[in-house]
Amino acid sequence: MNDDHRAAPLRQTSLHSRHKALGAKLVDFGGWDMPLWYRAGAVKEHMAVVTAAGLFDTGHMDVIDVAGKDVRKFLDFAFSHDLAQAKLGRAAYGAFLDRNGLCLDDAIVYPIEEDRWNIVVNAAMGPKIVAHLRSLPGCPEALREPAARIAKIDLQGPGAVEILALMLPDPAAAFTGFPYFSFKGDFDFTRGSVRLKNGAPAMLSRTGYTGELGFEIFLPDDRVGEVWDELLALGKDRGILPCGLAARDSLRTGAILPLSHQDIGPWPFVNHPWRFALPYAEDGSFTKDFVGRDAIIGAAASTPHTLPFAGFDPRRVEPHDAVVLRNGAECGTVTTIVTDMAIGRRDGAIVSVAGPERPADWTPRGLACGFVRIDEPLPSGTRIALKDKRREIEVEIRGDIRPARTARKKIVF
Amino acid sequence: MKELDELLLPDDVRYAEDHEWISERAPYRVGVSDFAQDQLGDLTFVELPDVDKVLAQGDEFGTLESTKSVSSLYLPIAGRVTAVNEAVQDDPGRVNGDPYGDGWLIEIEPANPADVSGLMDVEAYKKHLEETN
Missing domain, CATH: 2.40.30.110 (Aminomethyltransferase beta-barrel domains)
Structure with missing residues (x-):
């Protein structure tokens, strides 16, 4: 991934000791020491997510806070997805392009309140995307990585609902009005409305990177260990497995999802299967102006x-x-x-x-x-x-x- | 991932530097070591040669594909292929589950059976693993 991380010691998420205890084979991923697979192996992990459930540590991904009265307008210009009509509580997938239309990273944008949004980007990309956004006109002053690192674990697979329900005080209420790409809770854990049975505040996003039913669960870094342990214990009889990067890679590919810096990267962000990441109108034109727009229109014929x-x-x-x-x-x-x-x-x-x-x-x-x-x-x-x-x-x-x-x-x- | 002291390393086979093993006496079966299967991870496909193929020492005799990589298999000594394990072609996971038993790959008739004793015994292979890992 990023060459400038090669020489530095690998970073570890708060679940690192658990990964070792679970027999994980660990590899460098974007400067983080992350599980490639656990004892069961990548094939069983892949199968678990397709038929039951799997749990991934995705704490290597970066969160960005952005606040201010013009956040929507700014991100609508900075991001490839049309955010003009984006509803609060609904996440949007897209990409950040440079002025030449090259893809810096893909991301999910979360409108929490009209003047307070969050962005989730890939491993080690937080500082780069913050610097890029700050270089654009109209960037809100309050755009930064949160002071305290936010943990994330992804519970994925058709059994995810049943397992997560065991951790929720009122699962029926929590799962009402919870379609694909919606979310509940807040990245600011002092304000969020979602609490797990063990008292941990959480941000639940009905997204993932596997093509299967599931949730990305954002948690305070000091609570992620106990939630990870509980989900694995509660899911044991339902076939849950801890899953590593190899299963994630094979699952996302079968679901036609791109790996940033591999399937999308420093070339014009056009002529690919991820049309939903671009603001296409029915006639094939773009619905809005955004960074890189003219460049990708100009490059479409030669890309x-x-x-x-x-x-x-x-x-x-x-x-x-x-x-x-x-x-x-x-x-x-x-x-x-x-x-x-x-x-x-x-x-x-x-x-x-x-x-x-x-x-x-x-x-x-x-x-x-x-x-x-x-x-x-x-x-x-x-x-x-x-x-x-x-x-x-x-x-x-x-x-x-x-x-x-x-x-x-x-x-x- | 297994630590070196967790690896299954039987003492009735000989080992090659590329982590293949071969039986010490006839029938001369060839497979990959527990270290190799653990490093490769779950196998997804095994490609093996045709019976009767004659191979020199170090010749590629097939490939092991895991979720991580595609790796070549090299024959530790010269010989003629007398059998291939069709069961691992149907279920590559056998190599992960039982690399010295159900997960054997091919049987050969060595050009010179004495070549087998020129390969590493279990103690030498353990030392090789310690030095290279």
């Missing part, structure tokens, strides 16, 4: 197209060495390739282990999937080949990858 693909078996190529071939001619590169172990092919169609069409006694073998950056937009179903030093595999351009995902499911409690 490669990022497209999802899926293979026909679990085999992968090495993304750094691989080229994309169409009818034998090189046409691009691979930005991400993983094996989504929860899916397989049945008569050519992709079937999920959690899907209603899954035949009894059928276990998926996994499918390679990911994103390519190629020089022309190809329709879904187009066959291409990925070739590295070792092998060549055939894959197809896809509109979607893992079926039967639960992220948008209505909460029934």
